[in-house]
Amino acid sequence: MNHPTTLNNAPTSTPRKLSLTWLAMGFVVFVCISLIFIDGWRSWTARHNQLHETEVSTTNMARAIAQHADDTIKAADTALLGIDEQIQADGTEPAALERLHNLLVRKTAELPQLKGLFVYDENGNWLVNSLPSTPANINNADRDYFIYHRTHQDKNAYIGSPIRSRSSGIWIMTLSRRLNHADGSFAGVALATIDIDYFNRFYDSFNIGQAGAIVLVSNNGTMLTRRPLLPDSIGKNMQSTTVFKESASHASGTFTVKSAQDGVKRLNGFRRLDKYPLFVSAAVSEDEVLADWLTDTYLHSAGVGLLVIALGAIGFYLIGQMKLRLNAEAEVIRARDAMIVLNKTLERLSLQDALTELANRRNFDITLEEEFSRAIRNASSLALIMIDVDHFKQYNDLYGHAAGDECLRKISQAVKSCQNRAGDLTARYGGEELAVILPTTDVEGALLIAERIRTAIHSLGISHAGNEAGIVTVSAGVEAIIPVRDLNKPVELIEAADNALYAAKKSGRDRVCSNFNMVDV
Numbered sequence: 001m002n003h004p005t006t007l008n009n010a011p012t013s014t015p016r017k018l019s020l021t022w023l024a025m026g027f028v029v030f031v032c033i034s035l036i037f038i039d040g041w042r043s044w045t046a047r048h049n050q051l052h053e054t055e056v057s058t059t060n061m062a063r064a065i066a067q068h069a070d071d072t073i074k075a076a077d078t079a080l081l082g083i084d085e086q087i088q089a090d091g092t093e094p095a096a097l098e099r100l101h102n103l104l105v106r107k108t109a110e111l112p113q114l115k116g117l118f119v120y121d122e123n124g125n126w127l128v129n130s131l132p133s134t135p136a137n138i139n140n141a142d143r144d145y146f147i148y149h150r151t152h153q154d155k156n157a158y159i160g161s162p163i164r165s166r167s168s169g170i171w172i173m174t175l176s177r178r179l180n181h182a183d184g185s186f187a188g189v190a191l192a193t194i195d196i197d198y199f200n201r202f203y204d205s206f207n208i209g210q211a212g213a214i215v216l217v218s219n220n221g222t223m224l225t226r227r228p229l230l231p232d233s234i235g236k237n238m239q240s241t242t243v244f245k246e247s248a249s250h251a252s253g254t255f256t257v258k259s260a261q262d263g264v265k266r267l268n269g270f271r272r273l274d275k276y277p278l279f280v281s282a283a284v285s286e287d288e289v290l291a292d293w294l295t296d297t298y299l300h301s302a303g304v305g306l307l308v309i310a311l312g313a314i315g316f317y318l319i320g321q322m323k324l325r326l327n328a329e330a331e332v333i334r335a336r337d338a339m340i341v342l343n344k345t346l347e348r349l350s351l352q353d354a355l356t357e358l359a360n361r362r363n364f365d366i367t368l369e370e371e372f373s374r375a376i377r378n379a380s381s382l383a384l385i386m387i388d389v390d391h392f393k394q395y396n397d398l399y400g401h402a403a404g405d406e407c408l409r410k411i412s413q414a415v416k417s418c419q420n421r422a423g424d425l426t427a428r429y430g431g432e433e434l435a436v437i438l439p440t441t442d443v444e445g446a447l448l449i450a451e452r453i454r455t456a457i458h459s460l461g462i463s464h465a466g467n468e469a470g471i472v473t474v475s476a477g478v479e480a481i482i483p484v485r486d487l488n489k490p491v492e493l494i495e496a497a498d499n500a501l502y503a504a505k506k507s508g509r510d511r512v513c514s515n516f517n518m519v520d521v
């Protein structure tokens, strides 16, 4: 039996709504965090690269400054070696000193770093120099370079502490060598004075920012010069500084340290001179180096922050809209589900008899029509049993209409319980008359079912004083047909079964009749 089509139940929407909403929220949060992370990572990398580039540049600066210092001192030292050679070859007679004076003047003019070249005898008296005129009664025996050479046998170059020139008053660096007599005894000192400003002019050519610094320091920790030059720079003891300690243990390198003096954190590149006991350091302020990076980072962070806020706001607004839409969708689905249930109920009610809960007449008519068509298509036998309660009018009269209703209900359930196949249909045909449609059943089969029904009603044993049997009984008419298209109609089957029922009634009730056969009880 086919029933009118019903709508499928839609799956509930709550999990989909939850998962979609969470997915969207997760996505928005993920995108925001990713943006922040990517920008943070970019910024950190840019900072790292900036510092690395600065390290390279301070290293290069230190190398250039060290090379400059080496070359500057080497040129002066070469002049001292020339003086020593000339004195040894020419002696210190007045004529020889005159020639030496000319040489010193020439050399001083050639080398811009030189302030002067001087030769002192073993007592510190001025023998000859590059000055236009020699100051009278000056003795340099008290200078540290003089004392050093007088007390040391070696003939190495000696770089003394920076001093103010007695002749010019400016800060100078002294480079000196010991002069010996032919017997190796101390004969005096050859001295070159180097203008410390010569170094500073070179250091000015480097871009070290406002808070950067360049220093030239002796290996014993004495500062020879500094850019920028502070009042106490020259001659300052650097032994406690990091740059001194670093250069004492490494020929070159870089380090970052916060200055104890001004609190500025600087990136330092340092290098020892190859030939002389000095080292140099070039330092730039970390704040200045990172100033552009910091501005860029602020701009980026502000941009990313605004983007994240906008993305978050728009994202959560859209999620809100999505939630509303999903809620509305869920409402529609709930309404549809309720409608489906209602429709099913209505459909069931429209096809069901209220009293007996059997299929009603409408359902019977629809089903008979369908099964009739199917039987035509399949050329199969379709059987119909019409059942009528015997003397039911009297039952009503004897026991009342309510008892009659109850009796009908019991009979209906008993008839229905005899139904074997899912395709069979038991219906209330009208009043106290029931009908059973039996698809793919011939008349013998239908007779057996009808007899089973009749027996089942007997088994109920419902008292009926107005019936011959003393209990409620039924009569049944059976008909079966293999219908032919355009030849047979469902109504023929009903009429034939009705005729058989009439025959059953007529022949004494409580029996099953067919148009071919009659079963007596």
Ligand SMILES: Nc1nc2c(ncn2[C@@H]2O[C@H](COP(=O)(O)OP(=O)(O)OP(=O)(O)O)[C@@H](O)[C@H]2O)c(=O)[nH]1
Binding pocket: 355, 388, 389, 390, 391, 392, 393, 394, 396, 400, 401, 402, 403, 404, 405, 408, 430, 431, 432, 505, 509
């Ligand atoms: N209680 C009750 N009675 C019904 C219902 N439908 C029909 N009837 C009664 O069933 C009776 C049928 O009476 P009749 O058609 O004369 O037939 P009968 O009394 O059963 O006699 P036979 O069919 O000849 O055995 C009527 O009195 C109807 O009122 C119902 O739903 N409930």
